[in-house]
Amino acid sequence: MYALSHYGIDDLDVKFFDEIASTNTASKSVELGENNCLVVSKVQTSGKGRRGRNFASTEDGIYMSLIYKPKKMKINKGLKSVLLAGVSVCELLKEYGIEAYLKYPNDCIVNGKKICGILCEMVSDAEYIEKLIIGIGVNVNNEVFDETLKDIAISMKMVKNKSYMRDIIIGKLTSILIKRLRQAETDDFEEVLEEYKKYSNTLNKEIKVIEDENNFYFGKATGIDSNGFLIVETNDGEKRVVSADVSIRNK
Numbered sequence: 001m002y003a004l005s006h007y008g009i010d011d012l013d014v015k016f017f018d019e020i021a022s023t024n025t026a027s028k029s030v031e032l033g034e035n036n037c038l039v040v041s042k043v044q045t046s047g048k049g050r051r052g053r054n055f056a057s058t059e060d061g062i063y064m065s066l067i068y069k070p071k072k073m074k075i076n077k078g079l080k081s082v083l084l085a086g087v088s089v090c091e092l093l094k095e096y097g098i099e100a101y102l103k104y105p106n107d108c109i110v111n112g113k114k115i116c117g118i119l120c121e122m123v124s125d126a127e128y129i130e131k132l133i134i135g136i137g138v139n140v141n142n143e144v145f146d147e148t149l150k151d152i153a154i155s156m157k158m159v160k161n162k163s164y165m166r167d168i169i170i171g172k173l174t175s176i177l178i179k180r181l182r183q184a185e186t187d188d189f190e191e192v193l194e195e196y197k198k199y200s201n202t203l204n205k206e207i208k209v210i211e212d213e214n215n216f217y218f219g220k221a222t223g224i225d226s227n228g229f230l231i232v233e234t235n236d237g238e239k240r241v242v243s244a245d246v247s248i249r250n251k
């Protein structure tokens, strides 16, 4: 359907829905056979965002979840897969002449606004990842956003003033993701982390780290460690961001 064989991908099942609650939720009950699987929906009625938030999913965007069985990947690689997904979206957008940056961990930002959200989940045993579920929503042909999103969201159409064939974008993005995942299985994410640093708009910035509504701290983002955690220098010493929202402080 997405001519994935054109990109050298012959071993992927595709499940397509006109409407579904969430491609990530649906992916959890997909029984994988030999192949990995891509779950796509034209619309989501309960799109899931990070940290329990909702993700607006009208028919202007793309909503897909790649279910990928990594070869012998330890569970501590989960976060690096999240970063890999962000890099893949930036690479996709670059192909369309759109310069995107990543706000840690993987909000894809264009002209200061969010163009894509990524929610990665995984199923694992005590040691190894059994399957990664990489859920990606990209604002593609949206012309307007509602009151709650209009100052913080942007679409490919708003940037380039033209509409796009969503199937082609899904094919290209899936091919980039799979190539990057295959590569990470052999080089232990080394190249992905280097690429991630180039796309990061968070490194070397003064940031606010919001752990939850009552807990936050300020510091300078100084690096990404070998597990993919953001290193933050604070007045109380060095901290690693595990699960939090990050905002960049304008001086």
Ligand code: BTN
Binding pocket: 021, 022, 023, 024, 025, 044, 046, 047, 048, 049, 050, 051, 053, 055, 062, 063, 064, 065, 116, 117, 118, 119, 135, 136, 137, 138
């Ligand atoms: C975020 O920005 O907080 C993450 C949003 C992730 C949205 C995508 S859309 C496809 C997949 N299915 C979902 O329910 N969520 C992800």
